[in-house]
Amino acid sequence: MKGNEAIAHAAIRYGVDGYFGYPITPQSEVLETLEELRPWETTGMVVLQSESEVAAINMVYGGASTGKAVMTSSSSPGVSLMQEGISYIAAGQLPTLIINVMRGGPGLGTIQPSQSDYFQAVKGGGHGDYRLIVLAPASVQDMADYVGLGFDLAFKYRTPAMLLSDGIVGQMMEKVVLPPFRPRRTDAEIAKQCPWAVTGKRGRKERNVSTTLELESRTMEENNRRLQAVYDEIERNEVRFEQYMTDDADYLFVAFGCMSRICKKSIEQARSRGIKVGLLRPITLWPFPTGAIADLSKRVKGILVAEMNAGQMVEDVRLAAEGRTPVAHFGRNGGIVPNPGEVVESLVSQFSIKE
Amino acid sequence: MTKEEILARGGSKVNARPSLLLDATMHYCPGCSHGVVHKLVAEVIEELGMTDSAIGIAPVGCAVFAYNYIDIDWIEAAHGRAPAVATAAARLNPDAMVFTYQGDGDLAAIGTCETIHACNRGENITIIFINNGIYGMTGGQMAPTTLEGMKTSTTPYGRRADLNGYPLNITNLVKELDGTCYVTRQTVHTPAAVRKAKAAIRQAFINTREKRGTSFVEIVSTCNSGWKMSPADANKWMEEHMFAKYPPGEIKNTVKDQK
Structure with a gap:
């Protein structure tokens, strides 16, 4: 389907x-x-x-x-x-x-x-x-x-x-x-799981209110800190990504969604030409797999971020690589879906790979 | 004379603070209609035994803090979106009595689309619409319901139809929609009017409980601060000017069995 x-x-x-x-x-x-x-x-x-x-x-x-x-x-x-x-x-x-x-x-x-x-x-x-x-x-x-x-x-x-x-x-x-x-x-299960839920008081002593308004700046800052604490916890616990043929890779593709599928084919083509490329596919785009990319950036010669846009995720990859290895971008946009060969050619030319 | 002394003389209690009205100082200006309407909403919910099933949807505007005043469950909606919020709350919680409480800017300007479509779908909700012809909270700007010639901070020389368009009578619009079962226009500037308005809110909440479609209760109100008048003058001005465009009375009632 x-x-x-x-x-x-x-x-x-x-x-x-x-x-x-x-x-x-x-x-x-x-x-x-x-x-x-x-x-x-x-x-x-x-x-x-x-x-x-x-x-x-x-x-x-x-x-x-x-x-x-x-x-x-x-x-x-x-x-x-x-x-x-x-x-x-x-x-x-x-x-x-x-x-x-x-x-x-x-x-x-x-x-x-x-x-x-x-x-x-x-x-x-x-x-x-x-x-x-x-x-x-x-x-x-x-x-x-x-x-x-x-x-x-x-x-x-x-x-x-x-x-x-x-x-x-x-x-x-x-x-x-x-x-x-x-x-x-x-x-009953919802009331247990979500004691904050606005359901009508249903015998509750305290009323539940769902609001995002807080005019008192100190309290609003506290609300922000509470949110940020949750985000910190998510960043610690929920990073998900997939690695494909990265063990021996000299170069790395970073791509998400459909573009990661295209890159797997590109890897097949590149390796048939003797270029060892692997793929890191973020499954969670936030929280971003910064640590995994940082680790890989220590041992690859270059990273190509392939996206169907003008260069967006590449900024987060650069932040993760912190200059340890060059990070380039390949992108098509406007609804154009690149073919695997285009991605390989971009890798070869941007990193001046000699075959 | 104390309450006890009055009662000892054979008098009877005719008015009391409804138990659902929380002991909080309201932020409304003296003379504002909101306080009276809040009291009526609290009284009707209590009298109909809906304290445990009522969900109020608060607007953005002067009534944004309605949830601080009436002791029921509330959701505070984004500006104009209360009817969409109410739609989901009501459909997902069929045992709840869901109502919105909105001003003229919220309901008839930024939220016109959500208002019309919720009414047209006949959502099982009550919409309480406070129409005072001005944006109170942001400091007295022109509302969609501002009368022609009326001075506001954004129509300092008076509203002109050729520049600003005509006052929007949205209550007459929703009357035409098949989804509304009850459409009424009330006011709360005299004791008699308050009693009528209470009966209208009661009818609306019963309709919602009985799943009869959308009930729409407009309350033509005063904003003496925004209108820059004393409360007494504002009441007089409302009778003389607002009622010509927004005459109080029942507009549509497909349910005749509840009074």
Whole structure:
């Protein structure tokens, strides 16, 4: 099935309580599949097509405030519209899952795949100091698996998580093993897991309030410190990455999502020419695998960061390498998907590799 | 005379602080309508036994701190998005009685889209709409409902239709939507009006509990600070000017069985 369809199936099977979204190419199959599967008749999951992405993310804010597992999906321009709401969700410490199936920008751009929302996802696209846990799926199987992983991490740390996918992973068809069904949490389970949830007092003595407003500067600084402490803990515990043929590598590709798949083919081509290249694929774009890249930077002759953008993740790789080895960038954008040979040629020419 | 002395003379208690109104000093200006409407909301929730099921959605605007005053569960929404927040809260928690409490800038300017679509879907929520024709919190700027000729900090020579557009009667707009079951315009400037407004809020909350669709209660209100008038003059000005554009009364009621 398609990556977008896998997300819909995985959401129902995970026991998600609500999906709110607005159609946009190339991810409309998420909403379409959910509407076709009618989970409200089986698991009781709420599915609603909203009037805009702005409404969708605020529905997510409202639903998550009640302790429910809620999610939305969109593509680049729609995710831009959601940024204010995402900032509120982060500030409110609300566990949610936001999916961006990226297309090429800026502006209305193109409906073809891209990776040009890395900065927005990883650096905090909305206002204020906040972070998202950002997972980068590279296959349809990842799309299915990371829905559950995203929610697990979101609830563990009370913070929003994002799947930063792209039009290739969303649209391509692959075999997938869907996760097993698990029931939605009961109201009692939600009350136990989320004592902060706004459900109506239901006999509670103290009222629960979900708010992100604090006019007292000292208290607001404390709120910020509380958030930063959570982010520190996530950085310590949740870095995920995949290494491929790095043991003997002279050069290193760093690439995420669909681009990591292309780079695996590039490695095959390069090695057939006698150039030993390996790949580090960040699975979590935040927290970023800074330590792993730092280690590899001590023993490779150069790092090529391959992205479908004008150079975004390369900045974080440079920070990780700290000048120990040269870091170059290869990028195509505007919806162009590079072929593996282009990446190899870029490696050879940028590092003047003699064959 | 103390309360005990009055009661000893054979009098009866006609007014009391509702137990759901928290013992907090309100930040509202003296003369503002918000305090009265808060009291009515607290009274109705208590009288209908909804303390454990009520979820209020607070706006951005003067009522942003509503959650500090009424002792129920609250969500504080982004500016204008309360109806979207309420939509999800209500759909995911069918046993809850979800209502929004919004001003004219929040509901009829930045949040027009969410307002219209929540009403059009017939979400099982109540929308309480405080219309005082001005942005109170940010210091008296033009609101979508500001009357023609009315002076505000952004229309210092008075609102002109050719420059600023016409006052928006959004309550008449939502009346036309199939999703609304109850649309009414009330006011709280006299004891009689307060009693009528309370009955309207009560009707709305019952509709929400019974899942009849969207109930929309406009309260034409005063902002004597923003209007730069004494509270008494503001009440008089509201009767003479606001009521011409926003006449109080029942506008739509598809439910006749609850009074």
